[in-house]
């Protein structure tokens with residue numbers, strides 16, 4: 001890994017790279033989609049297999065220069081689109097062998113303090129990954145207290161959401177909150193002084209704001225649904241996630257729409273329509289990084305990899321997925 005490179009290329013340490021490549025099995029060639037291009041590590045590793053083609057997507061224009069380097073190296077075997085993966089259906093129209101999602105932020109984004117993702121920043125509150133409506137600055141200064149509290153509680157699991165939201169509103173009535181360190185100060189003052197947790201007091205608030213600003217849960221649900229529709233029978237959807245909301249959604253989707261879906265009760269009859277499952281038998285156990293990988297790249301410790309194999313059945317819209325996790329979509333909809 002190059003830690004601080006002058007060029008951005010590959011300056012993100014890839015998580016579970018060999019596991020992802022093994023699941024894609026690119027040896028015999030095929031068409032692969034990297035929905036979260038970032039530092040380009042997965043795309044590059046797949047393209048090293050001669051008969052492959054990769055279509056890469058990322059919402060962040062900061063990675064275009066990395067994509068251009070891959071373009072030079074692999075010519076017409078590689079294509080990049082600056083887009084949100086929820087728009088994947090507007091980019092692709094052919095069937096695909098594997099689609100990969102490596103969710104969340106790249107270290108390229110986190111390290112760039114001007115983007116305001118890190119609570120170590122002294123710059124403007126921003127947190128936009130790209131192609132985003134609102135910045136964190138607009139959210140913090142305009143969203144009403146009730147909604148702010150919900151964002152922090154539901155998207156960040158922040159126990160002291162109420163107090164933090166109240167103090168944000170109080171502070172902004174005196175002066176607009178513009179910088180990351182101003183927000184950090186408000187959070188630290190709001191939290192009980194004896195917080196014993198090992199995590200930074202701002203972690204959960206920052207996670208919640210980032211998810212809200214980028215509508216990450218809505219993106220995930222739309223992205224994985226559309227990706228499933230584009231997979232060949234036998235094609236694989238691979239998702240690396242980093243927090244519990246994402247993992248809960250992915251696990252539900254793969255288990256409830258797979259051939260080995262468990263019955264809600266053993267007293268109920270077998271489902272009559274057995275031709276509607278989207279995925280073959282699904283192994284519910286998530287794959288986690290090895291100790292060796294965690295020692296080399298500590299942020300990988302919270303990663304979980306899940307994958308499912310597309311069945312031969314016709315695609316049916318997974319309405320249950322959207323009804324079950326509707327509360328996240330509702331919160332992410334902006335209605336200050």
Ligand SMILES: C[S@@+](CC[C@H](N)C(=O)[O-])C[C@H]1O[C@@H](n2cnc3c(N)ncnc32)[C@H](O)[C@@H]1O
Pocket residue numbers: 012013014015035036037038039040041042057058059060063083084085086102103104105106107129219220
């Ligand atoms: C964890 S990084 C991916 C790193 C990459 N796998 C690698 O090893 O170099 C996640 C990337 O996904 C992008 N991203 C996140 N959500 C997205 C979305 N909804 N649509 C498109 N790109 C997204 C981010 O901008 C970021 O560059």
